[in-house]
Structures are given as structure tokens and as C-alpha cells.
Amino acid sequence: MAPSFYRPLLALILGQVSLHSAMAGVRLAAPLQSLHEGRSAASVGLLLALFALAPVVLAIPGGRLADRLGYHRPLRIATALSVAGALLAAVAGGHYLVLCLSAMLSGAGANLGLIVVQRSAGRMSSDPTVRLKVFSWLGMAPALSNLLGPVLVGLLIDGAGFQVAFGAMALLPLMALAIARLVPVEAPLPAAAPLAEAARPRRVWDLLRSPDVRRLLLLNWLLSASWDVHSFVVPILGHERGLDATAIGFVLGTFAASVAVVRFAIPVIAHRLTERQVLVGATLATGAVLAVYPFAHPAWAMALCAALLGIPLGSVQPMVMSLLHEATPHERHGEAIALRSMSLNLSSSVMPLCFGALGAALGAGVLFWLMGGLVAGAGSLQARRIRERPPAAS
Structure with a gap:
């Protein structure tokens, strides 16, 4: 396969790694800070649940957004959500409600990024065998992310404190934007459907x-x-x-x-x-x-x-x-x-x-x-x- 195939694939993998690493780092640091502030295990459990709650609620709108707009604009939204979540945690000073909002934003950003990356990856080839290889390579991204984010944030917490650790997590998603230009802009779908069909709400x-x-x-x-x-x-x-x-x-x-x-x-x-x-x-x-x-x-x-x-x-x-x-x-x-x-x-x-x-x-x-x-x-x-x-x- 040509370099023109591998460059977009690498951009998609690194884009998912950057967004998921930031979420994984915040998901480790936010509960640790809550425990450091003396909050209960139940409070920490609720905080962790919020990382998954936002993806449950926003997944379908995010998927439709990706179908309508392609890769680049939804990726910018995902990056903005991830950066905002980490920055909120950085300035929260351990405030529980702000950390809860940070958890929801981080979870939403990582999940929207996952959807747009997987959708774009599936369209890189019409050959089923090549597509299977693409999804196999892409499947390495979560493993790398769950290693990079927690390890990095743990080192930064011990060395410089929670604020610096959250700040670093806010920088990670920017890598997805920096390499997004390697992913071709998707051509809009032809408007071939009848008007009555197009106007029918999709369920x-x-x-x-x-x-x-x-x-x-x-x-x-x-x-x-x-x-x-x-x-x-x-x-x-x-x-x-x-x-x-x-x-x-x-x-x-x-x-x-x-x-x-x-x-x-x-x-x-x-x-x-x-x-x-x-x-x-x-x-x-x-x-x-x-x-x-x-x-x-x-x-x-x-x-x-x-x-x-x-x-x-x-x-x-x-x-x-x-x-x-x-x-x-x-x-x-x-x-x-x-x-x-x-x-x-x-x-x-x-x-x-x-x-x-x-x-x-x-x-x-x-x-x-x-x-x-x-x-x-x-x-x-x-x-x-x-x-x-x-x-x-x-």
C-alpha cells in the first residue's frame, strides 16, 4: 500500500491516542485529587461514572454529526471538549462539582473523537481484508492511550502537582489537530434521495x-x-x-x-x-x-x-x-x-x-x-x- 494510505491511517491512530490519553489521564487524576481532598469512595465512584455518562447521552448525536460533516469539523469539536475538560480540572483546585463537569467534557470529547476516527478509518478502503487490517491497527490506540495517559499524569502529579498534570492533559488533544491535515477532506454525499425521503426523520x-x-x-x-x-x-x-x-x-x-x-x-x-x-x-x-x-x-x-x-x-x-x-x-x-x-x-x-x-x-x-x-x-x-x-x- 502506498504512503498516501499510511499517512492518513497514522494520523487517525495518533489522533485517537491523543484524545483518549488525555481522557485516561484526567480519569486517573480527578479521583486521586478527590481522595486527596478527603471525599468518600461513593463520591469517587460517581465521578468515574460521569466519564461514561456523557458518551451514553451524546453518542448518537455525535455519530450523526460525523455522518453529516465528515472528519475535520467534528474532530475540532472533540478536541475543544477534551481541552476544556482538562483545563477546568486544572483550575478547579479540587472543587468536586467542577471536577464532575470536567469528567463529562473529557468523556464526551474522547468518545466523539473515537466515533469520527473509526468512521473515517472504515472508509479508507472498499476491500474487506484491507479494512480489517485498518481496524486492527486502529485497535492498538486504546492500549497505547491507557498506558501513556495514566503513566504521564502519575509522574506529573508526583513531580509537580495536580494542576500541572491536568494542564499537560489539556495539551495532548492538540496533537490530533496538528496532524489532521494528513486526513483527506471527505467529499459530500450526493443528494440523490427524493425530497420526501430526505425529509423523513432518521431513527x-x-x-x-x-x-x-x-x-x-x-x-x-x-x-x-x-x-x-x-x-x-x-x-x-x-x-x-x-x-x-x-x-x-x-x-x-x-x-x-x-x-x-x-x-x-x-x-x-x-x-x-x-x-x-x-x-x-x-x-x-x-x-x-x-x-x-x-x-x-x-x-x-x-x-x-x-x-x-x-x-x-x-x-x-x-x-x-x-x-x-x-x-x-x-x-x-x-x-x-x-x-x-x-x-x-x-x-x-x-x-x-x-x-x-x-x-x-x-x-x-x-x-x-x-x-x-x-x-x-x-x-x-x-x-x-x-x-x-x-x-x-x-
Whole structure:
């Protein structure tokens, strides 16, 4: 592929990294400052929930904005929201309500940036195999962001204080603007629809009339919930088994490393795969690993299970994004991506509460078995019903 292809892709990846890193940094620093000011754990929990609340509310309008305006203008709005959120935190002096507003702005900016980046990435090629590679490379951005933002903000808090740390997070999103010129300006869609059709209001639920869209959203939710239950249960199991914080961190770090490795590998082997094959395999493999995970007691055994779990879960996002792009109308790609984003943010806000209630009643290990059964059963059934795309010739 030509440099004219790689330069826009690099700009999209770095744009998402810059916006998501800023949000991840603020998401670490704001609760720490609240705890430093003596606020309760409940207050900190509410503050963290607000980072996901704004994306739930604003995802669909953001997707429609991207469909209407393309990449550049929505990116400027996303950057402005992210910068404003970090700057508010910098001048808040620990004021709780200002930090709450900062959380909502930061979450909204990062999520709008995610939608416009993913929408533009999906339009870089009409070839399904190339598109799968694009989404695999793009899938590295969250991992890099969740490393860069928290590490940088932690160093700055310890070295210079909260105000400087928040100020640095306000500078990160500007990188997205600086390299946005590498992304071509999108040509407006032809106004070919009849006036009556164009005047008809678009409803997001119309997208769910497509069986493949419904199946993809359900699959994405099931596998994302498996990710969430792993993050929730591992610290509990580790504590019950007497593991120290270093060992628990090693298990979670092994999972993250496995996700990164598989996303590096997918672009190399994409021509040998179809999305349907990978999704069927991912659901069955996830169910199998979750079934045996509670029996892994030593730290090395838990880390091995974490590495095996990261392979199927890390492979899912590029497949879902590629198929979702194919299953939705060209003029509604941003709206479909926003619907996916909204469902995942809502799940990430609600599911930990469900996990906590079920874990208290049944035990933490049982959560793995319940989730594994759902994924292997309902998930693999839905994956098998997705229309097959033959692999490209190598």
C-alpha cells in the first residue's frame, strides 16, 4: 500500500491516542485529587461514572454529526471538549462539582473523537481484508492511550502537582489537530434521495432492523462484558487466594499484553481469515477459558488463563467494526458506530453493579462460569448466523 494510505491511517491512530490519553489521564487524576481532598469512595465512584455518562447521552448525536460533516469539523469539536475538560480540572483546585463537569467534557470529547476516527478509518478502503487490517491497527490506540495517559499524569502529579498534570492533559488533544491535515477532506454525499425521503426523520432504531447489526451488537456486548467481568473478578480472586498486588497486576498486565499481541498479528494474517470464522472461534474460546479460570489458583496459572483469554477478546473489535461497516448504509456509518459505543458505555456503567450483586450472592468464580456459558452458547449461535465473507486471495 502506498504512503498516501499510511499517512492518513497514522494520523487517525495518533489522533485517537491523543484524545483518549488525555481522557485516561484526567480519569486517573480527578479521583486521586478527590481522595486527596478527603471525599468518600461513593463520591469517587460517581465521578468515574460521569466519564461514561456523557458518551451514553451524546453518542448518537455525535455519530450523526460525523455522518453529516465528515472528519475535520467534528474532530475540532472533540478536541475543544477534551481541552476544556482538562483545563477546568486544572483550575478547579479540587472543587468536586467542577471536577464532575470536567469528567463529562473529557468523556464526551474522547468518545466523539473515537466515533469520527473509526468512521473515517472504515472508509479508507472498499476491500474487506484491507479494512480489517485498518481496524486492527486502529485497535492498538486504546492500549497505547491507557498506558501513556495514566503513566504521564502519575509522574506529573508526583513531580509537580495536580494542576500541572491536568494542564499537560489539556495539551495532548492538540496533537490530533496538528496532524489532521494528513486526513483527506471527505467529499459530500450526493443528494440523490427524493425530497420526501430526505425529509423523513432518521431513527437510530431503524438500524436494528438489520439482523446482522443486531447480532453484531449482541456479540460485541457479550464479549465486552467478558472483558469487564475479567477485570472485576481477577482482583477479588487474587485477594481470596492471598496474592499480593504485584501478582494481581501481573495477571492483568499479561491479559493486556496478549490483547496487544493479537492485534499486531491480525494485519499479518487477515487474508487467511473471515470475520465470521474469528467471531465463532472467539466466542467458543472465551467460554472455554472462563470455564477453567476459577480452577487456576497460583499466579502463574491465572496469568496463563489471562493470556489465553486476551487472544479471543483482543481479536473481536476489528472483526465487529469491519462487519458493522459492511452491514450499515454508507451515509449512516457514524450513527452505527455511535450506537455500538453507546451500548458499550452503558454496559460498562451498569455491569459492575450486576457483577457485584451476583458475586456477593454466588461467589466471584461463578461469574466466570455464567459469563462463559452465555458467550459460548448465545454468542457462538449469533456468530454462526452472520453472513460469511470468503477470505481474500493471498
